[in-house]
Amino acid sequence: MPYAIDEAMATALVTLYPRLVQRSPEPVKVALQRLLDEEHARRGVPDATGALNPLALTQGTLLKEEFDLSTHAHHSGWTVGALIADVKAMIHHNARHGFPAGDAMLRSVVKSLQDQFPGAKVVRLQGDNFAALLVPTSGLSVTEELRASARSRLITDARATLPEGAEPPDFTVALLELTIEQPTHWQVLGPLVWGELERAYTLERMGTAGGLQRRRLQLGGFVPVRSEP
Numbered sequence: 001m002p003y004a005i006d007e008a009m010a011t012a013l014v015t016l017y018p019r020l021v022q023r024s025p026e027p028v029k030v031a032l033q034r035l036l037d038e039e040h041a042r043r044g045v046p047d048a049t050g051a052l053n054p055l056a057l058t059q060g061t062l063l064k065e066e067f068d069l070s071t072h073a074h075h076s077g078w079t080v081g082a083l084i085a086d087v088k089a090m091i092h093h094n095a096r097h098g099f100p101a102g103d104a105m106l107r108s109v110v111k112s113l114q115d116q117f118p119g120a121k122v123v124r125l126q127g128d129n130f131a132a133l134l135v136p137t138s139g140l141s142v143t144e145e146l147r148a149s150a151r152s153r154l155i156t157d158a159r160a161t162l163p164e165g166a167e168p169p170d171f172t173v174a175l176l177e178l179t180i181e182q183p184t185h186w187q188v189l190g191p192l193v194w195g196e197l198e199r200a201y202t203l204e205r206m207g208t209a210g211g212l213q214r215r216r217l218q219l220g221g222f223v224p225v226r227s228e229p
Contacts, residue, residue: 048103050110051124057190062121066135067186077181077216080193081134081142083117083150084174084201085109087158090128093169097162104161105169112157116150123197131197142177144212174204175212184221192217 005013005028013031014021020034021027041053042060056062067078087093087109094102109130113122119138123131134140151173159168178196183189196215203209 047124049106049124049130050114051122051130054123054125054194057123058194059190061186062123063135063189063193064186066137067183067189077179078183078189079136079177079179081140082131082176082178082193082197082200083113083134083142083146084125084129084131084176084197084204085113085150085154086126086130086172086174086201086205087128088170088172090169097166101162105158108157108161109154112154116153125194125197125201129201133193142175142212144175147173147175172201172205174200174209176200177212177214179214179216181216181218182221183219188219188221
């Protein structure tokens, strides 16, 4: 059966995305589609590249199972590794070969990370910036040795999507090992992981990372046991 919305609800929808709908002949439809897209992203529906949206990490349940199944999270801390890959000069690649070729290359980046790190969660941090999260259940850990092999494989896989003779892109690759001590709930993990991924990538891009970055965050979320007098 058809569903109808009243004027007040339609106005509320449009108000959510004023810049998005300002030139659209169907502003309610555009706003509703954006709302659906964001909810799908939170629920872990991959985008056109095959990667997960950051909303799945910061607002969704991407790490819920990882927290629930990681018994060591209640003892030595909850640890996740990450390899962050950013395509250098993506804007020039799109200008030279066109956006369809650029989209194909981004899909190859995601597929390359998925193939290299089976069981990892691949998240699209920015337009051409992706992170493979080596979550506890993947059984994978991050090491400095991954840098050269991952970059080489990414370049090889990207080259396969380009016209013959085209110069393949290079990548900025950052490595992170993050331990969060005493997290109280899985909901706190996503925003912290996202913030540390952005920090790790920024330090790598600036040339101040110094190799594999190891970070340990102390939340102190456990209720202390009261000692007997």
